[in-house]
Amino acid sequence: MASFKRTLLVVLAVMAGAAAAAAQPATSGCVTCHAGLAEARYAAPAADFGGTDVHRERGFTCVDCHGGDARATDKALAKAPATLYRGKPSPQAVVAVCSRCHSDAAFMRKFAPRQRVDQAVEFAASVHGQRLATGDTAVATCTSCHGAHGIRLVSDARSPVFPLNVAGTCARCHADPAHMKGYTLPGGEPLPTTQVADYETSVHFAALTKANDLSAPTCNDCHGNHGAAPPGAGSVVNVCGTCHTVFATKFALSTHSQIFDRGCVECHGNHAVLEPSDTMIGTSGDSLCAGCHSDGDSGFAAAGAMRREIDRMKAAIDASRALVARAANAGMEMSDQELALREAFNHLTLARTEVHTFDPAAVSAVLSKGLAITTAVDQAATAALEEWRFRWTGLVASVIAILVTVVALFFKVRALDRDHGLRA
Numbered sequence: 051m052a053s054f055k056r057t058l059l060v061v062l063a064v065m066a067g068a069a070a071a072a073a074q075p076a077t078s079g080c081v082t083c084h085a086g087l088a089e090a091r092y093a094a095p096a097a098d099f100g101g102t103d104v105h106r107e108r109g110f111t112c113v114d115c116h117g118g119d120a121r122a123t124d125k126a127l128a129k130a131p132a133t134l135y136r137g138k139p140s141p142q143a144v145v146a147v148c149s150r151c152h153s154d155a156a157f158m159r160k161f162a163p164r165q166r167v168d169q170a171v172e173f174a175a176s177v178h179g180q181r182l183a184t185g186d187t188a189v190a191t192c193t194s195c196h197g198a199h200g201i202r203l204v205s206d207a208r209s210p211v212f213p214l215n216v217a218g219t220c221a222r223c224h225a226d227p228a229h230m231k232g233y234t235l236p237g238g239e240p241l242p243t244t245q246v247a248d249y250e251t252s253v254h255f256a257a258l259t260k261a262n263d264l265s266a267p268t269c270n271d272c273h274g275n276h277g278a279a280p281p282g283a284g285s286v287v288n289v290c291g292t293c294h295t296v297f298a299t300k301f302a303l304s305t306h307s308q309i310f311d312r313g314c315v316e317c318h319g320n321h322a323v324l325e326p327s328d329t330m331i332g333t334s335g336d337s338l339c340a341g342c343h344s345d346g347d348s349g350f351a352a353a354g355a356m357r358r359e360i361d362r363m364k365a366a367i368d369a370s371r372a373l374v375a376r377a378a379n380a381g382m383e384m385s386d387q388e389l390a391l392r393e394a395f396n397h398l399t400l401a402r403t404e405v406h407t408f409d410p411a412a413v414s415a416v417l418s419k420g421l422a423i424t425t426a427v428d429q430a431a432t433a434a435l436e437e438w439r440f441r442w443t444g445l446v447a448s449v450i451a452i453l454v455t456v457v458a459l460f461f462k463v464r465a466l467d468r469d470h471g472l473r474a
Contacts, residue, residue, distance in 0.1 A: 079120050079128060080112035098200035102208075105201060108161055115139070115147050141187040145170055145179075148192045172277035188229065195219055195275075211275070213258065216268040221246040245269075248321035256325075267293065286320075287313035300406035328364075331405055332357035355410040363398050363417045366424040367391060373431040382434040387427045394423040 084096035099106055105114070113120045118135035122128040129135040139147050149170035151157055158167055173179040178189040195211055202209040210219040223229050225246045233241040249255050249269070257266035272281060272289050281289045290313070291298025301307055301314070310316040317330065317338050330338045332353055333345070339353035371391055378384040397420030404412045 079123055080116075080118065083123075083125070083128075095199045098197075101200055102202060102206075103200050104203055141189075141191050142182060144191045144193055145173060145182070169276040172274070176274065176276065176278045177280070178278055190223060190278075194223070211270075213264045213266075213268055216270055217246050217249055217255070220269045245321045248319075252321065252323040253325040254323055286315050290314040290318075296403055297406050300403060304406060304408045306408055326402075328357065328360055328402070331360075349408075352408060352410050356405055356408075356413045359410070359414050359417050360398070360401060360405075363394075363401065363420055363424075366421055367394055367398065370394070370424040370427045370431070373428055373435075377431045377434040377438070380435065380438045382438055384431065384434065387430050390423050390427050394420045394427070396420075397423070 081096045081100055084092050085100070087093045099112070111120055112118070113133075116135065116137060116139075117133060119128050119130070119133040122133075129137070136143070152165075153167050153170045155167045158165055173192075174183070178191070181189045182191065197210060204211050206212060207214065209215065225243050227243050230241055230243050235241055246269075254267045257263045258268060270278070271292075273279060287298050287301060287307075294314075297314075306316075307313070318324075318326070329336055333340055333343075333350055337353065337357070339349065343350040343353060370387075374384050374387045374391065378388075397416055401413050401416040401420070404416050407413075
């Protein structure tokens with residue numbers, strides 16, 4: 051019986067090995083030849099493709115992109131014209147080579163049914179695609195971002211287009227002054243190369259890299275990926291509003307929506323978007339409002355009014371929180387009041403949202419509800435502290451009364467003992 055089990059295990063192992071070998075694409079003559087070449091530019095593609103490449107894992111080989119005969123061991127035969135060998139595709143040809151499969155819905159359904167098949171159309175409409183069509187071969191194509199031979203899934207953390215790596219991938223071109231030389235903005239100014247450095251100071255970058263929030267925006271979330279293009283002044287609010295929906299809605303109702311050419315960017319910037327704070331609004335020298343408004347105009351007064359209301363609400367919450375903490379530390383049950391303070395803070399947050407309407411009345415309406423909550427909390431906390439004092443007063447009085455009684459009893463007992471002793 052034991053011999054039979056060993057034989058069965060050997061047979062199963064052989065079958066598993068054969069199945070695994072069948073699942074892997076056969077090593078082509080291209081890889082075998084290139085792997086032995088001394089020059090890195092010829093050997094590296096073979097090494098990359100022989101590693102973790104999404105196409106190799108699905109059975110594709112070198113000839114699917116480059117043409118040629120992978121079975122031939124002679125260089126001339128492998129690259130003969132009859133084999134449709136095309137070698138390294140030109141930048142213009144790269145898009146055509148990739149889209150031959152990636153634009154074919156029926157073909158892609160066999161490998162990645164959920165993957166979009168309109169990337170080539172989007173690329174043609176992008177800044178990169180339009181410049182490529184004019185003969186500019188320095189612009190990004192498919193392989194510039196995804197790689198050529200060691201291509202990984204977007205969900206692979208080692209992929210150059212994984213969210214954490216996108217900014218670094220874009221920076222290879224856009225942060226290189228030499229590469230970007232000659233490119234200009236619509237107004238004719240040189241195209242900046244500080245975008246990535248600015249982005250790395252932003253609240254978005256911090257959320258992505260420090261808080262590990264992969265939904266935080268990076269380059270392609272605002273500019274697009276295959277259809278990459280500057281948002282344009284008229285669409286900035288729509289781009290920001292993709293995530294910040296409520297803020298975009300409030301801004302659309304404001305007077306500034308008709309004045310600001312660049313929408314959200316006017317106050318928050320584009321790449322170096324800093325964490326918002328209450329100091330941004332108001333009439334002090336470091337506020338953003340003071341950059342456009344001056345003492346005497348209605349906007350200056352509105353900014354001051356909104357800032358005062360917000361500061362008043364913050365002070366009320368802080369005072370209520372301190373009062374509730376005192377009562378809780380005294381042993382009083384204050385969980386309802388602590389919950390109410392959270393609701394009051396929510397009104398403060400809502401008021402900061404209403405700031406985007408630039409309407410002091412709208413901000414005040416929200417804050418008045420929050421102030422009503424803090425007033426009720428203060429009353430409850432004050433009542434709790436008064437009850438605590440009453441309890442302590444009663445306890446102290448009781449303790450004193452008990453002590454007096456004990457002392458009186460003590461002396462009474464001693465007097466009785468003396469009387470008993472005298473009689474004896």
